[in-house]
Amino acid sequence: MKLKKVASSELTPTTPFDFDSTFHKPDHFTTGDNYWEPGTRWQTWFWQGIPLGLKLANAWTRVKPKINIDVWSPRPLTREFTDSLTAEIRYRYNLDLDLTDFYRKFKADKILGPVIRKWQGMRPGHPSSLYEYLIIGIVLQNATVRRSIQMFKSLLEKYGTPLEFDGRKLWCFWSPGRLSTVIEQELRDLKVGYRAKSIKKIDEYFTAGAMDEMALRQKDRETQMTELLKLYGVGPATVWYLLFDVFHHWDFFNHVSPWEQKIYSKVFFDQDPEKPVPVKKLLKHFAKFGAYKQLAVHYIWEDLWWKRKNEHIPWLEKLIKV
DNA sequence: CATCAGGGCCCTG
């Protein structure tokens, strides 16, 4: 589907702001729906029934951060529509987040301090809706990065929409309900294995209107967790990701998966990843970051993945199997 | 060639 450029606007994030580390997370494996180069991110975005192409560009002025947004669409958009879209972009990328308290508290930390200085202005964030993230969460389960990418790609190219905009071809996520006529075997043929059942049930759940993302955002963390755990195929690991990436809780840290455990052991304790520090001890260590536990680890985690882009880190390569 | 461990979760006993 060829899209036309229908709107442009600009966003002003809070200061400090760093474009590249906010709009490119080297550890986010999703491919085919976005493209990044320094200063620019292209992203497909299914919003209120319309598949869109977005281009976000760094437009820092001498004094303050600014992001230019261009929107491509199959049809004209109302002002109301683009306003809600930009509000959602602000939300998903945490462009209104005030980082000053976090920085003030931990700028002297031995490990976090230098990372904070290096990534001054980086926001946590994820471009996906709850529904989209759930699908991503499911393909992350019990699989290495390479396999997750392969499953995601198969799904996206089977049920998504190919979009052409700004000289790029990217796939746009399908909408909830798209899988209602799809039988489980068809999903299994995409080599998602037992996850087919979860994907199918999550799609059904949304189609039935049993999950309202916007309403859930207004609830407290416990309620969000309870609601999410009702979904078939969603357990503690997936909920932990969701609470951070989709619901933006910076303080919640109750889960460490085996591969992450090995990486944290090396980074925080310089411990041989093959003899990892017990999860309990890691969680106890993160407690010192108080209300910013997840945010703190996000900073260190992203720093590690950015390093990996520029240098070979043998111990890390062994663990991630991309 | 066979076996096994992955970025879990559900279900059974």
Next chain:
DNA sequence: CAGGGCCCTGAT
């Protein structure tokens, strides 16, 4: 509450 089964893939 512990532990088996589920899927595919790459490593050994």
